[in-house]
Amino acid sequence: MNNGSLDQHIFHRGGSGTKQQNIDDAIRRWATRYEIIMGIATALHYVHHEYEPMVLHRDIKASNIMLDSRFQACLGDFGLACTVAIDRNSVTGVGGTWGYIAPEYPVCRKATRQTDIYALGVLILEVVTGLRALADHEVVDDDDMHITDRVWRLHREGRLLECVDAMLISGFSPDNEEQLDNVGDAERLLLLGLACSNPNPSDRPTMREVVQVIAKLAPPPQVSPLKPRFVWPPQEEGHSVTCNDDSLGTS
Numbered sequence: 628m629n630n631g632s633l634d635q636h637i638f639h640r641g642g643s644g645t646k647q648q649n650i651d652d653a654i655r656r657w658a659t660r661y662e663i664i665m666g667i668a669t670a671l672h673y674v675h676h677e678y679e680p681m682v683l684h685r686d687i688k689a690s691n692i693m694l695d696s697r698f699q700a701c702l703g704d705f706g707l708a709c710t711v712a713i714d715r716n717s718v719t720g721v722g723g724t725w726g727y728i729a730p731e732y733p734v735c736r737k738a739t740r741q742t743d744i745y746a747l748g749v750l751i752l753e754v755v756t757g758l759r760a761l762a763d764h765e766v767v768d769d770d771d772m773h774i775t776d777r778v779w780r781l782h783r784e785g786r787l788l789e790c791v792d793a794m795l796i797s798g799f800s801p802d803n804e805e806q807l808d809n810v811g812d813a814e815r816l817l818l819l820g821l822a823c824s825n826p827n828p829s830d831r832p833t834m835r836e837v838v839q840v841i842a843k844l845a846p847p848p849q850v851s852p853l854k855p856r857f858v859w860p861p862q863e864e865g866h867s868v869t870c871n872d873d874s875l876g877t878s
Contacts, residue, residue, distance in 0.1 A: 748823025
């Protein structure tokens with residue numbers, strides 16, 4: 628994979644030389660980032676719904692997204708991945724990286740499609756904002772330590788597009804129709820990232836819905852201005868779902 632991993636480009640910037648300049652120019656293009664997110668979502672949909680047996684990746688993060696010479700994204704590093712028996716929807720055991728781990732995962736100790744979708748949501752927000760999932764506590768307030776808190780706060784304040792990576796801003800202008808589309812696409816992905824990283828697993832979209840939103844076959848999800856509180860155990864149709872209920876992972 629000629630261009631290494633995604634984190635090298637959205638977090639570790641700078642350098643010199645013609646090759647580095649070409650890389651910087653590519654990652655500054657909104658179309659490049661949009662296609663990266665589409666590639667990741669397509670890959671995750673494949674292992675969740677098309678490959679048999681189903682695979683849960685369990686460690687989706689920027690450093691595990693590999694980029695080829697054309698900046699096409701591939702989902703890599705399946706070291707923590709697990710296959711799931713056809714009659715089940717989850718696997719026992721916690722794995723992953725802090726910042727991408729869904730709130731219910733340490734409680735239930737079961738990986739599901741929804742735990743992967745949560746990590747995907749965090750990753751989408753990283754790609755659009757250029758910020759890490761977990762911020763340096765010396766740089767931001769404690770209330771904004773996690774990227775979902777920062778993005779949700781600006782969404783609540785009606786300033787969602789201020790989340791967009793500064794290096795992309797030059798391409799976001801109402802002066803022409805193409806750049807205006809970029810603004811709409813950025814909002815679409817930010818809302819999708821928040822929906823996928825909803826603290827409550829039952830409120831996250833399915834991978835089919837995620838791919839449809841990115842492909843613009845469905846409208847962006849409606850996201851509450853206030854970040855929902857994590858509720859456990861979840862309430863479904865008047866009864867609680869316990870940690871031993873494998874239906875938790877059912878989409």
